[in-house]
Amino acid sequence: MILIGASGHAKVILDILERNNRKIKCLVDANPNIKQLCGYKVEHDADFDFTNQQAILSIGSNAIRKKLAEHLPCNFVIGIHPQSVLDSTVNVKEGTVIMAGVVINRDTQVGKHVIINTSSSIDHDCVIEDYVHISPNATLCGTVHVGEGTQIGAGAVVSPNIKIGKWAVIGAGAVVIRDIPDFAVVVGSPGKIIKYTN
Ligand code: JB3
Secondary structure, three states: OOEEOOHHHHHHHHHHHHHHOOOEEEEEEOOOOOEEEEOOEEEHHHHHHOOEEEEOOOOHHHHHHHHHHHHOOOOOOOOOOOOEEEOOOEEEOOOOOOOOOOOOOOOOOOOOOOEOOOOOOEEOEEEEOOOOOOOOOEEEEOOOOEEEEEEEOOOEEOOOEEEEEOOOOOOOOOOOOOOOOOEEEEOOOOEEEEEOOO
């Protein structure tokens, strides 16, 4: 299989794939100056045939993952660290990665090309839509809904039953106690909207 994107996020996914005994053919990056990562060869978009490759998009930007997922002819696979704890009812879709120390509880649904980053906690009955990034140590209580493309910052806390819209940004350490509309940028405790991304 291949990883698309060859920087810091790819390093973490490589570790997950190695622990799962996946054979990594190469990485592919848009930047022709990147030649290798962690001992793996890095190929480049301009001269690489993506057709039917088993792949993960190892790029932290939610918008870039969406753009590439929609046009690359790959078969996207899931990467789950063996030291994460997912209830058997948790549903995870293609292209999503789940890092070390993550806990996801019963009846939560995780969409496509999502990043559930290191040691984050997602409780029961949550819905995490496509292209979301849950950053390290974030905590989502029960029945939280996170819309497409939204980033939940490191260490943020989201109270139970909260709905966060699409392409929003919740700042690091924010505490979200009210529903958040699409595109809102939220900081602080209690979380306040300071601007909109669109
Ligand atoms: O917060 C944590 C724990 N991790 C962050 C991660 C989620 O996001 C990390 O700290 C970084 O902030 C970020 O990691 P990422 O995405 O590895 O960061 P960056 O250094 O920006 O690397 C993105 C890579 O994707 C670069 O090497 C780009 O050249 C490459 N890239 C961008 N667009 C692309 C494309 N590669 C390919 N093949 N095709 C593209 O269209």
